[in-house]
Amino acid sequence: MNVLTSTPVVAKRVFVLAMTVGLLISSPSTSQPQRAQETAPVTTYPAQLSADLRKLQEAALSSDYAYRQLAHLTDSIGPRLSGSPQAAAAVEYIAKEMRRLGLEVKLEKLSVPHWVRGEETAALVRYPGQAEGTTQKIILTALGGSVPTAPDGLNAEVVVVNNFDELKALGRDKVAGKIVLFNARFDRQMAAEGFGGEAYGQAVAYRSGGASAAARLGAVAALNRSAGGAEFRLPHTGALRYPDDAPKIPAAAVTAEDGDLIARLAALGTVRMQLLLTPKQLPDAESYNVIADFKGSEHPEQIIIVSGHLDSWDLGTGAIDDGAGVVIAMQTVQLLKQLHLRPKRTIRFIAWMNEENGVVGGRTYAKDHAGEIANHFAAIESDRGAGHPLGFEVKGRPEVLPLLQPMSAILQTSGAGLLQITTGTETDISPLGTAGVPSFGLWQDTRTYFDYHHTAADTLDKVVPRELAENAAAMAVLAYTLANLPQPLPR
Numbered sequence: 001m002n003v004l005t006s007t008p009v010v011a012k013r014v015f016v017l018a019m020t021v022g023l024l025i026s027s028p029s030t031s032q033p034q035r036a037q038e039t040a041p042v043t044t045y046p047a048q049l050s051a052d053l054r055k056l057q058e059a060a061l062s063s064d065y066a067y068r069q070l071a072h073l074t075d076s077i078g079p080r081l082s083g084s085p086q087a088a089a090a091v092e093y094i095a096k097e098m099r100r101l102g103l104e105v106k107l108e109k110l111s112v113p114h115w116v117r118g119e120e121t122a123a124l125v126r127y128p129g130q131a132e133g134t135t136q137k138i139i140l141t142a143l144g145g146s147v148p149t150a151p152d153g154l155n156a157e158v159v160v161v162n163n164f165d166e167l168k169a170l171g172r173d174k175v176a177g178k179i180v181l182f183n184a185r186f187d188r189q190m191a192a193e194g195f196g197g198e199a200y201g202q203a204v205a206y207r208s209g210g211a212s213a214a215a216r217l218g219a220v221a222a223l224n225r226s227a228g229g230a231e232f233r234l235p236h237t238g239a240l241r242y243p244d245d246a247p248k249i250p251a252a253a254v255t256a257e258d259g260d261l262i263a264r265l266a267a268l269g270t271v272r273m274q275l276l277l278t279p280k281q282l283p284d285a286e287s288y289n290v291i292a293d294f295k296g297s298e299h300p301e302q303i304i305i306v307s308g309h310l311d312s313w314d315l316g317t318g319a320i321d322d323g324a325g326v327v328i329a330m331q332t333v334q335l336l337k338q339l340h341l342r343p344k345r346t347i348r349f350i351a352w353m354n355e356e357n358g359v360v361g362g363r364t365y366a367k368d369h370a371g372e373i374a375n376h377f378a379a380i381e382s383d384r385g386a387g388h389p390l391g392f393e394v395k396g397r398p399e400v401l402p403l404l405q406p407m408s409a410i411l412q413t414s415g416a417g418l419l420q421i422t423t424g425t426e427t428d429i430s431p432l433g434t435a436g437v438p439s440f441g442l443w444q445d446t447r448t449y450f451d452y453h454h455t456a457a458d459t460l461d462k463v464v465p466r467e468l469a470e471n472a473a474a475m476a477v478l479a480y481t482l483a484n485l486p487q488p489l490p491r
């Protein structure tokens, strides 16, 4: 999941809230999300193309292909952390399915980090009001890439801060030798209004940068309040970064409830924690991006990518992050085969590897295909769950939008007709976007996405089959439009 958008949050908040609750109040300027019928279409599509797009949409909405594929990924394969046997099994499964559909499959070799979770326990062993001989259990999970504590754990005082400024104000005197808890809250209200990405962006700064900030002041471990909206005492994992200029210290995310508990006790007096984390960083593992081409009939050298990332964190079964994205992209090529539709440009399915802890798949692809960037007509990725699709966020020239008006008019019949220019795009296709490839992120209703994101509750039951089908319709219709668009997209 990425966090970048261009439209000022407040304006977008009003708009998306209006959209989500069905009351439209926006004005048709390019910086605002547009609905198809608000601006006079500057282009029309050949009648056959429009008819094919409606057929694709209908077929997707009445198909359970994506849901059945997702059930296999989540229930039969399971969590797919990079380097794990499940990730390897998923690569094989997807490649086999793409071959079954008759596509040209290539496994792009990668060397990915292979981090493995170990034991993770914590308890408060000294705190105000403590009853003799008791401790207070704390629920947490190690951050991806974290180094281990000593084998018998560490025992230290906990200091609580709400942000980096408070940490700075404490200084080395009050931090050295202690465990720092960053109790920065995830803005649930912002997420409930459809701005989970922005709320996540704010909270994730402490997950990825908290350990190094605390370590620079001599801390022995770092904890962050989970970067997510769960209030079911579920910890949210996720990657951290260890820059070279700071010692590597163990790091974990506590649940929202445990963040509050520790903060309340620390306000009353000294709090000490016994912390045990035993993850391992194994040697990098061999893995692959799965690439499958449906060759174009007229411009086979021109490529439209449809994609999602195949790896997931290990706590849940990676249903909304990002099994959903992979199967949404799979359905695009499955539908074209089912309906005997042949794109004029090549549609390239990609199941990216290692989005969660290194982006090796996305970066390697952009490097290996640097010479073909001009022939990458567009890139599409879904990596914001499987909620109802509102439309697409577009990293590209505003002039792209009018060319897609007829398409978004069709998608608007299932409520997915929004198009909005943004400055950023999905993580795996971001290197391509930076290189000038027009990039499309599937824009879903994320009001509950961050409640389960990177937790043990990221499971199949969180996906509504109808909404998954709406997403499959949106990606298939956009991809086929781009594959048959008479004119090139402005870059």
Ligand SMILES: [Zn+2]
Binding pocket: 001, 309, 321, 322, 355, 383
């Ligand atoms: Zn993801």
